[in-house]
Amino acid sequence: MQGNRILPEEKVFKDPVHRYIHVRDELIWDLIGTREVQRLRRIRQLGTTFLTFHGAEHTRFNHSLGVYEIMRRIIDVFQGRPNWDENERLLCLAAAVLHDIGHGPFSHSFEKVYDTDHEAWTRRIILEDTEVNAVLRRMGDDFPEKVAEVIEKTYDNKLVVSMISSQIDADRMDYLQRDAFYTGVSYGHFDMERILRVMRPTEEQAVIKYTGMHAVEDYIMSRYQMYWQVYFHPVTRSAEVILSKLLHRVKDLYEKGYEFQTPPRHFIGFINNEITLEEYIKLDESVTMYYFQMWQEEEDAILQDLCRRFLDRRLFEHVEFDQHFVMNQWSELRQLFIDAGFDPDYYLVIDFSSDLPYDFYRPGEEEERMPIHLLTSDDRLRELSRESELVEAISGKKRTDQKVYFPKELLKAAGSDATKQRIQEILMDRGGA
Structure with a gap:
């Protein structure tokens, strides 16, 4: 067993968010060099957000290095303190590098349409015959399994799990700052050094000394603002809707025996739920965008149109809606779309967004969220929302956003006949477009 060596000379990545990312361990340096980690350079961190914020071209590779760097700094703070086991250091660093290794192109859209799961792929990439697995096994045959358990939140050392996955962890602290930097917004900034x-x-x-409460409040509010101003931006959601419908159309056409001019070779494994690990690793956003380019020339009008909309940023319009609307007018609206020549399965879409910015502990919940604790000067732990009025105000409150998306040319053409006039009346009743 080779184990790990300290590199003869420290490796440094220049980073726009953390300034420098330092690598001293041969294990980490070699992990970063594996084909599976390098693949993350070809997968954007924020999916379709680049169509809203033109700077959001950063990748999951950028983010993974950032999470590693924050984890490295946390460990530096923990060294020599009670409850910290130095033998867990490399495990934490490896989990930080690999925590997103299973993400695919436009990850969440693919997962919903093709019923796949990036967490399951993460486990397979770590445990099966991959370059990542070969590097990890230098630390022992059980080391890959330990890394997978940390990422899956099943590892027996809860402190280690909390450092990569909790309500304040290395993952969140990187993506909030990184996504804010690349989108150009001011919301995601907080005093991470503090x-x-x-x-x-x-x-x-991992807990926070009581004296750091205001920095944590700032972090919580940054997260809240980023979700509603960036992650759930209606233009981004519109692009996501079109992408999802595009992927659905490919699946539907393939299953009906449609003869593609450019067959969806890289998608067939997804559609048939028989994709191999090697096929999965080969699929990235450059490959998917190639297909979208080619499918603009397909004979199927819907696939052709959806590809052009996505590539040329001709996105859907949106209006807010409520449950009363769905119950009373949805069926009529669907029929009106059919009458107007638009298939409502592809051109009339309900989209929900919801987020819980901070949650206190709720025993027995399906997903139990460990709350953030503050450490007082006399070594007592106090749950954050009990000490912070700001955090208490948003604790446990899930905000939900509901929108209907549709082609805006329907409204522009509205009034040319009774059908389109009625469509406009219904949609404008929703508050909008």
């Missing part, structure tokens, strides 16, 4: 300085290890989780 949070890291006052972070302390306990048996169950």
